[in-house]
Amino acid sequence: MNTYKHSVFLDVKKCNGCTTCLKHCPTEAIRIKDGHAVINEERCIDCGECIRLCPNSAKKAKCSALSSMDKFKWKIALPAPTLYGQFDNLDDVDYVLDGLLKLGFDDVFEVSAAAELVSAYTRKYLKTSGITKPAISSACPVVTRLIALRFPSLLDHVIHMLPPMEVAAHLAREKAKQEHPEFSDSDIGVCFISPCPAKASYVNNGFADYKSKVDVVVSISDIYFHLISVMKYGSDVKPLSNSGIIGISWASSGGEATAIFNENYLAADGIENVMRVLDQMENGNIPPLDFIELNACTGGCVGGVLTIQNPFVAKARLRSLRRYLPVSEHFNAEEDEYLPSEFLFDDLPTYRPISRLSASMAESMRMMADIQKLKETLPGIDCGSCGAPNCRALAEDIVKGKSSIEKCLIRLRGVKDEG
Amino acid sequence: MPDVLNFHFEVDGDDFKSAGHASFICKKNLRQLGISPEIIRRVSIAMYEGEINMVIHARGGSADVNVYEDCIEIILADKGPGIKNIKQAMQEGYSTATDNIRSLGFGAGMGLPNMKRYTDYMDIKSTVGEGTTITMKVNFE
Incomplete structure (x- = not known):
């Protein structure tokens, strides 16, 4: 179910x-x-x-409205670095962070700061012996779900590292508890400002047995309009920003991969391209790489559907925004002797054979034979008028009892012409 | 239940871009039958390597995948130049692929050895000047 x-x-x-x-x-x-x-x-x-x-x-x-945060006594915003790419002429991230405080948040914790830690631990992970390479990043929730559903033989390649959003949520909570012992866990609300719906699903569902530490997900497109009305360039703002080039680069495709400081990587973006790479991996037909970064959206997170700005414009803006920043504000993590457990998750979602025709192999084979026969009788122009994406899918739906041959208008017309 | 389910593919030798398409469709079909991911992976790799070989060396051919109760059989048949020395061709790293093909990342001489590695049975019948037929089997157990 x-x-x-x-x-x-x-x-x-x-x-x-x-x-x-x-x-x-x-x-x-x-x-x-x-x-x-x-x-x-x-x-x-x-x-x-x-x-x-x-x-x-x-x-x-x-996604949730900003008002969903009202019920918490201590409100923390976790802006994704993609947010910074939405604004015209922004030359300092602090204006955005200050804007978030003006909107009623009590604290901000940049996801890009957590991303730098994840990068540091990924570099460490890649040097560990016995890991399956190429290691696939687990940062894009669409990709991890896709692998679990469609490419189960590649599950071993996925790095069991929590995505920057989760690491940020964890660290932000710990910081709040330390600085404000008067608040209980349920008083503290963590709000992720998201470029995509998949992050909202991740938060709602958790990840296998892992429960997300984010409470509310608000879309970038929603908060954007609230922000532009309170942000003021040139005003005197607190220096809150705490991430460098690496953290901000995570917003676009290739940013995460270049942060492994090793040229032996591949970075693909756009869901069709991602599927092609996974397919080729499954065929054993890729060069020996160390790391694979996959982003479901074209351009990476800047291409998320909950953003305002064209992804390529956002990427160009981020490039100028990060120009005079330090490479990374978080690199000491590599000196730690082990990967801290709060950065890791245990289980990946389990493989479910969703495309399977029937639970019984014999029945599946019979159905497959019927599908093949039926497909021959369909026009093969994949017009979609029947409500299925292509003729093959209609044949499947018919054999599964979910559609009927009369749905094919092209075939119906042919029958009429002949009659 | 039908005793055997057949998937037939014509592998186009003129279009290098489409190489690998038959194994892609085959993989999708096998998934729908509920065959385990590990078996599918082995069949996909073996078939993919064979399909690429037919495109590179024989200007295409045909691929038949037969699903039996206890195994999957893959038969790849082409009317290409044939293999002069099968033993030599089976050696890892041996390849007759042109530089052009190598520059695309193929022709590493791992095709036939991989096909053997990922299957439980492999038979090559080849006549120089007439063509090659390779039969492979992957058992379910």
Whole structure:
């Protein structure tokens, strides 16, 4: 049974049943039924492609409003570095951090600072003997879910390191508890400011047995408008920023990989490209690499669907923003003798054979034979009018009893012409 | 239950970009049958290597994947130049691929050895000037 709480959902009123999302969903999780899209929750990986492409803005992401933080006595903001790339002419991160305090947060903890620690520990991890290489980063939640669902033979490659958001949440909480012993754990609220719906799903669902330390996820697109009304360039702001080039570079593709200080890496972005890399890895057809960085969104996190700015513009802005920063504000971690357990997670999501036709192999083989036969009778133009993304998918749906051959309009027309 | 389920693929030798497509589709099919990830991985690697070989050396051919109750059989047949010395071809690092192919990252001489490594049975029948047929099996147990 599917118990995963997704953050991508459909506004039925706005959906007119066009086939845009249907044709572009990388896991074929969408069908059009009764004139609107239906998302198969077992297959959805929260990549947000459908949100990005929907011409009617019918696909949305469930995130919280800023007011969800009101119930906490001590409110901490965790801005993703992508946030900094959204603003025109920003020359100092402190204006953004100060803006967050003006919005009512009591403290800010930059995710980019935690990212520098994760980078330091990743460098250390890569030097550990006995690890499976190439090691795959676990930072993008879409990628880890995709691997668990579709590429189970690659699970051993995934680094069991918590993503920067989680590390930031942990450290921010510890700091708050130390500085304010008067607050209990439940008084402290941690709010992640997210570029993508997948992070919201990660927080809602946890990760295998791990429970997220983030309480609320607010989208960058939402907080942006609150921020621009309170941010003031040139004003006297507290120097809060505490991350360097490495931390800020995590926002775009290749940033995490270059921080391993080793040229033996690959960085791919965009869900289709990510799938191609994983597929090639599964075929044993990639050069011997140490590290693989995969980002579901084009350009990396700056390409997340909950951002405002074009990812390439955001990336260019981040490049000028980080220019005179130190390489990293957090590099001493490498001198530690072990990887601290609060940076690690135990279990990856377990493999579920979601694409399996039937629980019995014999039945699956019979169904597969039927699908092959049926597919031959379909026109093969993959038009999507039947509500399935392609003819093969319709054949599968029919054999599974979820659709019927009459749904194929092209075939129906052919039958009429002949008659 | 059908005794055997067959997936047939024509491997196009003229289009290098499409090399690997048959093993991709095959992998998807096997996943739908509920076959274990480890078996799928072995079949995918063996078939991928064979498919690449057919494109590089034989201008394509055909691939048949037969799913039996207890094993998966892969038959790759081409009408290429044939293999002169099978024993030599089986050696790791031995390759007759051109520099052009090597520059793309193929032709490392690991194709046939990998096919043997990842399967439980492998048989090569080849006649110079006529073609090559390779039969491989991966057992479920």
